[in-house]
Amino acid sequence: xxxxxxxxxxxxxxxxxxxxxLYFAPPDxxxxxxxxxxxxxCSNAFLADRDPQATLATDVQAPGHWLLRLMxxxxxxxxxxxxxxxxxxxxxxxxxxxxxxxxxxxxxxDLDAVRAQPAPPPAETAAPGxxxxxxxEAVKPLEDGELYAVLNDEALVGPGMxxxxxxxxxRIVGERYxxxxxxxTRLLGWSMTKSVTxxxxxxxxxxxxxxxxxTDLFENWTDRxxxxxxxxxxxxxSDLVWNEDYGDVSDVTRMLxxxxxxxxxAASMPLDTETPGGIGEVFEYSSGTTVMLSRIWxxxxxxxxxxxxxxxxxxFGPLGMNSAVLETDARGTFVGSSYLYATARDWARMGxxxxxxxxxxxxxxxxxxxxDWMVEPHPAxxxxxxxxxxxxxxxxxxLPGDNPDLxxxxxxxxxxxxxxVSIVPSENLVVVRLGLTPxxxxxxxxxxxxxxxxxxxxxx
Numbered sequence: 001x002x003x004x005x006x007x008x009x010x011x012x013x014x015x016x017x018x019x020x021x022l023y024f025a026p027p028d029x030x031x032x033x034x035x036x037x038x039x040x041x042c043s044n045a046f047l048a049d050r051d052p053q054a055t056l057a058t059d060v061q062a063p064g065h066w067l068l069r070l071m072x073x074x075x076x077x078x079x080x081x082x083x084x085x086x087x088x089x090x091x092x093x094x095x096x097x098x099x100x101x102x103x104x105x106x107x108x109x110d111l112d113a114v115r116a117q118p119a120p121p122p123a124e125t126a127a128p129g130x131x132x133x134x135x136x137e138a139v140k141p142l143e144d145g146e147l148y149a150v151l152n153d154e155a156l157v158g159p160g161m162x163x164x165x166x167x168x169x170x171r172i173v174g175e176r177y178x179x180x181x182x183x184x185t186r187l188l189g190w191s192m193t194k195s196v197t198x199x200x201x202x203x204x205x206x207x208x209x210x211x212x213x214x215t216d217l218f219e220n221w222t223d224r225x226x227x228x229x230x231x232x233x234x235x236x237x238s239d240l241v242w243n244e245d246y247g248d249v250s251d252v253t254r255m256l257x258x259x260x261x262x263x264x265x266a267a268s269m270p271l272d273t274e275t276p277g278g279i280g281e282v283f284e285y286s287s288g289t290t291v292m293l294s295r296i297w298x299x300x301x302x303x304x305x306x307x308x309x310x311x312x313x314x315x316f317g318p319l320g321m322n323s324a325v326l327e328t329d330a331r332g333t334f335v336g337s338s339y340l341y342a343t344a345r346d347w348a349r350m351g352x353x354x355x356x357x358x359x360x361x362x363x364x365x366x367x368x369x370x371x372d373w374m375v376e377p378h379p380a381x382x383x384x385x386x387x388x389x390x391x392x393x394x395x396x397x398x399l400p401g402d403n404p405d406l407x408x409x410x411x412x413x414x415x416x417x418x419x420x421v422s423i424v425p426s427e428n429l430v431v432v433r434l435g436l437t438p439x440x441x442x443x444x445x446x447x448x449x450x451x452x453x454x455x456x457x458x459x460x
Contacts, residue, residue, distance in 0.1 A: 026091050028249045028258065030067065034091025035105045035257035036060065037071040037084035042095035042103035045075055045082065047325055047341045048186045052082070063417070063438050065247070081111070101308070102327035102341065107258045110330070114260075117332040120308035123322075133172045134320060134349050137183075142173035144459050150451045151176045158418060158443035160436040162187060163344035167352055167430040168456055175344070178435065186323050186341040187434045190415030193326070194290045196315070196350060197336035198234055198374055198389035201297050202358065202366040203314045209300050217296055218267045224279070225271060230296065232280045233289045235378035235387045239279045240269045242286040246416070252287045256338065260330035262288075263295035283380040287337035290389065291329075294336035304332055319353055319360055321346040338416075344432050351413065351421040351430035354390075375411045386411065394446035395420045396439060404450035422449045429453065 026034070037060050044055040052075045061069045072088035075081075082103070084093030094106040100120045132138045147166075150156055151174055157164055162178040163185070177183065189196075204210040212231040221228070228238045243250040251269070259265040266288030275282055298307035311334070316324040323346045327339035342350075353359075354374075358366030374388025384393040395414040397403045406424065413421040418437030422445065423430050431452060433445045 026086075028254070029065075030086050030091045031093075031107070032249055032253050032257045033065060033067050033071060034084045034086060034093030035095070035107055036064075036093075036253075037068060037073055038082045038093035038095040039103060039105045039257065041073045041075070041084065042082040042097055043188065043327065043339070043341060045077075046080065046097040047102055050180075050185075059436060063436060098328075100325070102325045102339065104328060104330045105257055106260065106330050108260050108330070110260070114330045117328070117330075118304040118308060120305065120312070123312055133345060134170070134352060137345070139172045139175065141175070142168075142456075142459065144174075144455070146455050147174050147452070147459065150448070150455050153451070156448040156451050157433070158435060158437050158445065158448070159441050160418060161433070162436065163432065163434040164448075165344045165348045165430075165432040166452055167348055167432075169428050170352060172345070172348070173456070177344075183343060183345055184323075186325065186343055187347070188415075188419070189340045189342065189347060189413070189434075190338055190417065190419050191287065192347070192413040192415040192419050192421060193336055193338055193340040194287075194389040195354070195374075195413040195421075196311075196326070196340055197290050197293055197297075197334075199350075199353075199358075199366065200311060200315060200336075201230065201234070201293065202370045202374070202388075203310075204297055204300055205370065206365070206367045210297060217292070220267060223271070228279055230293065231387065233293055234374075234389055235280075235380060236283055236285050236289060236385060236389075237280050237378060237380040238284070238286070238289055239271050239275075239277065239282050240266075240284070240286065240289070241272045242266075242269060242284055242288055244285050244287060255288055255291065256335070261333070262291045262329045262331075262335065263333045264331075266292045267295075277380075281380055283378065283382070283385060285385075290337035291333065291335060294334040298333060308332070315365070316346075318363070318365060319346075319349045321349050344434055347421055347434065348430055348432045351423050351432060354411075354413075355423050355425055355428070355430055394422070394444070394449075396442075396444045397446065399439065399442050399444060401442065401444070403444065404446050406446055406450060406453075410449075418443060418445070420445045422446070424449065424453065427453050427456070429456070 041052050044050040045052045073084040080097035082095045085091040095103045097103045162181045164176045166174040216226050244252045255262045301307040324342040357371045375386045377383040378387045391412040407426045410424045418435045420433045437443045
């Protein structure tokens with residue numbers, strides 16, 4: 001009996017000690033999971049008006065790490081906060097909503113510092129016009145049974161599809177939404193946001209306020225990092241050390257969920273001394289690079305408030321992307337790598353804008369030739385990535401199996417978990433496909449694009 005009591009006491013001590021350790025110093029993996037849970041639920045609850053518990057189950061727990069299945073969340077709509085933790089206790093996940101800036105992870109728990117950040121002025125967006133998209137929101141879909149057979153082919157639209165919008169000759173000819181989603185639902189673009197960041201930089205280039213050849217980008221880059229240019233960064237060829245693995249505690253997950261100052265964290269990375277090559281010669285896909293670019297272009301402005309207003313004034317407003325919300329981190333820097341929420345139709349506007357080479361309603365918003373430069377393959381990427389945060393390789397083309405031969409002029413915005421905007425100038429075609437489709441499901445949206453090309457060509 002004494003032995004049994006001793007074992008029980010020992011187990012109790014171990015459990016209490018483990019619980020105390022987790023509570024006061026949670027391992028980074030649990031902290032990342034907690035912050036991720038809070039952030040994703042916050043954005044979907046406040047920007048997309050989705051049920052928090054349903055979002056936790058479908059967007060966080062179902063496709064993610066097994067630890068996420070043990071996460072609980074609580075939402076305080078009055079305070080605009082979401083808290084999350086392992087079993088509701090461990091991890092300290094906290095995210096806060098700010099009007100016009102969306103949700104920010106608050107890994108250090110300092111809500112006062114977040115709320116002290118300048119806020120953008122209230123958005124002055126005109127109500128959608130009564131005309132046909134993209135001038136308004138009216139849609140006259142193509143009455144073609146074969147087209148809708150394609151849009152209803154589950155193999156082509158892929159598992160977890162949430163929205164598809166097809167634009168031919170500048171008009172929406174077909175669209176489909178998953179259950180619980182519609183044309184008014186804001187959806188996360190993940191890394192498609194990178195292409196939008198490049199377009200924002202292009203707006204500043206047109207205004208003569210920034211140059212892609214600029215170097216000496218950060219004060220702490222007093223070594224050879226001072227030679228890195230904005231062009232190197234837009235081509236993902238900065239030669240900075242970076243780990244973009246989302247399956248563990250990596251540079252990207254640490255930046256997004258454990259660092260209140262994301263750009264500062266990314267800018268602390270050293271040059272890669274182990275990989276052959278140098279600045280401008282080695283392709284290294286990096287969300288940290290794009291967050292640094294966000295800080296760089298924001299620094300052009302005299303005040304943070306001006307910078308916060310710029311995306312809407314310079315891009316979203318002129319394009320009619322009234323739903324678009326580009327979120328900032330806890331220190332007020334746009335998370336230009338990952339966190340743009342917009343409706344599928346507004347993502348389609350961005351795709352059409354790029355197809356039209358930066359011209360909208362007869363006005364050139366980007367420098368002449370800038371989109372062509374964005375699309376031009378960067379030499380460091382072996383032809384797969386453009387010079388300006390656009391892909392030349394179809395999303396998920398690296399997965400095992402065949403790939404369709406899309407037209408050579410096709411280029412792509414591509415994001416985590418199956419987000420894509422495919423732009424095919426020779427077909428005057430833009431295809432938006434959004435959803436929750438992890439790459440392990442082997443879905444390739446290029447087959448959808450090819451099927452739409454074939455179908456629309458036959459319909460003419």
